[in-house]
Amino acid sequence: MAPLSDTSSPAGGLRMNPVLGIRLAIIVVLLCLWEIVARSGLLYQDVVPPLPAIGRALVALLASGEFYSNLTITAYEVALSVVIGGLLGLVVGFVLGGSLFMEVAYERYLYYLGPTPKIIFFPIMIMWFGVGTGSKIAMGALSCFFPVALATATGMRQIAPILIRVGHSFRASPSQMIWKIYLPAMRAPVVNGMRLGFGIALIGVLLAETKLSKEGLGFLVIQNYQLFDMPAMYALLIVIFALAIVINAVISRIGGGTPKGVRNAKSSG
Amino acid sequence: MAVPRQANPVVLPVLTGLATIVAAIAIVEVLVRLAVINPYIVPRPSEVVLALGRIVAEEGVVHRFLVTAGEGLAAAVLVTGIGIPAGIVLYRYRLLREAVETWVAAMSAAPIVLVYPLFLVIFGRSIWTIVAIGTLAGLPPVILLTLEGLTAVRPVLVNVGRSYRLNGWQQFTKILFPAALPSIFSGLRIGLIFAMINIVGVEFLINFGGLGPLINELAERYDMPGTYAAICFVVLVSICFFLVVERLEKWLR
Numbered sequence: 001m002a003p004l005s006d007t008s009s010p011a012g013g014l015r016m017n018p019v020l021g022i023r024l025a026i027i028v029v030l031l032c033l034w035e036i037v038a039r040s041g042l043l044y045q046d047v048v049p050p051l052p053a054i055g056r057a058l059v060a061l062l063a064s065g066e067f068y069s070n071l072t073i074t075a076y077e078v079a080l081s082v083v084i085g086g087l088l089g090l091v092v093g094f095v096l097g098g099s100l101f102m103e104v105a106y107e108r109y110l111y112y113l114g115p116t117p118k119i120i121f122f123p124i125m126i127m128w129f130g131v132g133t134g135s136k137i138a139m140g141a142l143s144c145f146f147p148v149a150l151a152t153a154t155g156m157r158q159i160a161p162i163l164i165r166v167g168h169s170f171r172a173s174p175s176q177m178i179w180k181i182y183l184p185a186m187r188a189p190v191v192n193g194m195r196l197g198f199g200i201a202l203i204g205v206l207l208a209e210t211k212l213s214k215e216g217l218g219f220l221v222i223q224n225y226q227l228f229d230m231p232a233m234y235a236l237l238i239v240i241f242a243l244a245i246v247i248n249a250v251i252s253r254i255g256g257g258t259p260k261g262v263r264n265a266k267s268s269g
Numbered sequence: 270m271a272v273p274r275q276a277n278p279v280v281l282p283v284l285t286g287l288a289t290i291v292a293a294i295a296i297v298e299v300l301v302r303l304a305v306i307n308p309y310i311v312p313r314p315s316e317v318v319l320a321l322g323r324i325v326a327e328e329g330v331v332h333r334f335l336v337t338a339g340e341g342l343a344a345a346v347l348v349t350g351i352g353i354p355a356g357i358v359l360y361r362y363r364l365l366r367e368a369v370e371t372w373v374a375a376m377s378a379a380p381i382v383l384v385y386p387l388f389l390v391i392f393g394r395s396i397w398t399i400v401a402i403g404t405l406a407g408l409p410p411v412i413l414l415t416l417e418g419l420t421a422v423r424p425v426l427v428n429v430g431r432s433y434r435l436n437g438w439q440q441f442t443k444i445l446f447p448a449a450l451p452s453i454f455s456g457l458r459i460g461l462i463f464a465m466i467n468i469v470g471v472e473f474l475i476n477f478g479g480l481g482p483l484i485n486e487l488a489e490r491y492d493m494p495g496t497y498a499a500i501c502f503v504v505l506v507s508i509c510f511f512l513v514v515e516r517l518e519k520w521l522r
Contacts, residue, residue, distance in 0.1 A: 019367045043391075105286035106289070113508070116466070116504050117503070120469065120473050123484060199380070207474060218383070225390070234387075237384055
């Protein structure tokens, strides 16, 4: 993971605090180790390419039109799958969270289906939606649905009853209740669910692209693998990881919370 | 989740849930028979059930299951053996923790599975590629929750240790570690589930190993009921794994 680190290294100031110093030291040590392994010939040089080669590949990647056209396709697929899966998840979450009966009747199935490997549904998605972008979007939406639904349902149950009573005493209509009481009170868990949902929708789409497609970033990764162009593959993985981490941070900023992936993974099973 | 809050009112909704599923399957069966749903892309549920019996009998499911379980076990050992010590080290060295904790958290948000072509190059199409991805995916929760568990130990407990004049090692083995165990176990539960999801996923993607390739092979034969049955089978195995790990965690606590 050495090349990943340099994307998150902050610029060094004149007066370094110890944490920053340790971070820089770790990055430098990892990069040096990487370079030593690359030049020693212990592993195939192709597997651990020298850093300048990865750097050149990164520049070449960011300068190529091919990257941006494939990025657009993947971004389109992920965006649509988050919209579809997220909206379905919100609706189902509202239904499950709003009624004890529905919760007891149906939530266990979502809870148990949530942590299954979604990619294995890909053959079915291909049959239903074709080999093009349709099946990728379906994969992403299917992945996104579960964490959003479960987080919404849990979030709805955690609303302080007094807020709901305030709404009722103002004789709010059902739609007013949703827009003025429930959604604002649930912002944190819903945004959190969306963040998790985005993360695994991205994984679903990219994996589906590596399995069977002719466009998208996942396809580029697997194409680099087949051409055995390792520097290009590293460059691409660095860019994808950086994008994923940045978008994740942005979404959790919207939710007003600190990015704590693991805590929330619990609620989504 | 759906914890029975009172004894009686639970029966009706549970039955409703089951009835909905049965009814949905029956409706699909009818619609496929009437060819309202294209029978070439959705097989009849009854055929899928029959195919389920067939693949269990003919496709070496026990062996496949054992292969996947073995990979899961290897990843579990690695995740435990690397994750818990890593969490302890980060707890012990505060500066290191401040430097690295956000990186570990960021890793858990990154699409780690996507590096599988990298491991394909390093390990080839072998179980080690699968185990490596499973381990990478399972590590972040174990590290973070070990760290969190150790940090959240109540000061009272630590003070008890102090008043007995425990040395550093005793303080750790007798007070800190036992007190952190519940959190470590939930880290392990999440980590193992992440590992297992990724193991089955990568098996499917690289068409190697146990349960994952089963789906591939049946899909490539255009064995429609078989493909659906294989997917159902793998989903059922995942759910069983999930239930077992959940029970285990509760029992260990």
